[in-house]
Amino acid sequence: MHRLFKTLFLLPWLSACVPSWAPGSGAQDWTPAAGAGRIHDFNWRLSGDRQVAPLQVFDDGRQTWLQFAPGQAMPALFVESHGIQQPAAYVRREPYAIVQGKWPSLIMRGGSLQARADYVGPASSAMAGAMPPMAPPAHFAVAPATAPAMASSGGVPGRPSTDAAGAAVQGSGAVLPAPSRGDAQRNKAGAFTAARLYRVGPTDENMRRALARWAGLAGWTFQAEHWAVDVDIPLSASADFSDDFKGSVRELVAATELGDRPLQPCFYANQVLRVIPLSQACDRTAARAGASL
Template sequence: MLRLILLGLLPLGLAACAQWPGSVQGWRAGGAPAGHYDFNWQLSGDPSVAPLQVFSGAGRTWLQFAPGRIPPALFAQTPSGLQPLSYTLQEPYLIVDGIWPALVLQGGRHVARVERQAALPVSAPAAPPASTAAGRGGVPIVEPPGAAPLSSAPALPAPHTPLTRDDTPSRFRAGAPDATLRAVLARWAAEAGWSFEPQHWAVDADIPLAGSADFPADFKAAVRGLLASTELADRPVQPCFYANKVLRVVPFAQACDRSATSGARP
């Protein structure tokens, strides 16, 4: 009798075992291979269109949104401007092929950015003092006269060298209390030692600032990144940089070379 009961339960156990490979196959269908994933991304801008977190790996970028939330338009920041990106939506992730240095997410007037941060350089181990360094035979190693130590890092300034006002900030920030793009650029120009007067805003109206964002420490890159948010707006504009450190902002369809029309210089 006991043998008959065991024979009856045997098919049920085999059926249960057959279910396991199906669950494994379901995970593989997600397209997320095992490996190293980089979470060193910085989020900035309007939280209403920003993802919860961003990570990349295996040639793809994952942007995580709250379940049921409709993702905004997604663009890659390139030297020539914003490039629309296609993606695969697999909740809660929006998956993009490729790894871009910076991504822009925009929904109407709300703009957010995600930027991939460079990995911190690994410091070389400190060399032992000359009095303790020795060769194979225990003989102290003495550097020849006039020899300079090799280093891949740039020389640090002298300890007594004071920082001047010409030093640019670590990052440029757009946000309150500035209410317009013109006010942001005027403050940035003053901090970076550039000239941006009211007449250098060659646009027929001010453009309001929506939200806040951080931009790279390079003045030109920060200005380009800020004004790139207007490329899909009703009044797109572009920056013009001149050799005498003057910044002008003109409509996107207008050339920066004023000599082609009026012969005047900024």
């Protein structure tokens, strides 16, 4: 009876021992007027899987708001600085998740799906340089971003800049896009590490070998039979892309659109990558059905 009395007496005090920085806790950490009168910065770039990505991201220099769709499951949130990730301290106020502080990058994870938000505003370099390096917790393993396990269409969404200097694909007449100024700033600030960027160069010899190497880094399958083209496309110079596997593959393959053999990538749910002529369809079933009509 004495032990039961002590337990009942201590329960109200134990509930107050939850740290205020615990993810998703602390209603006192935020009030509706917390960001009143401040300038909100929407210079954030979203990439990755839409299922775990927010609709938009913005900050006021002290807190970062992630707006999620109604009914969307809340993914695990991580902050990243100097290439190190750790769980984010945030509070949930529908439809927002409000992360304490402003970080170079935010990571959203849900199972095998992953999305990220990178700050690309004019102060990104200074902000990343001002953030102190974080010591990763002993139980938290920092892993490079991998491609999500989901199916997508193989169409090429956009054509890279044709006036980028320095990197040409021999025999195709196409030009690889040069790194953007924002990418260069983030590289200097340390927000992205060299190992997490997808790159091509003369050492890869041709596009097929480069894609095979990229697929190995991202955990995808790309073998000789997945290159459904009768010739190899040599690489004569170097080019840097983002740390997103699918986006980098699309940009690289899109460089063939101006050549004699325009190609397109196909991504499948079993994490298999294929490269086929632009005139063909990624969905073989649909192609056969159309031919039978």
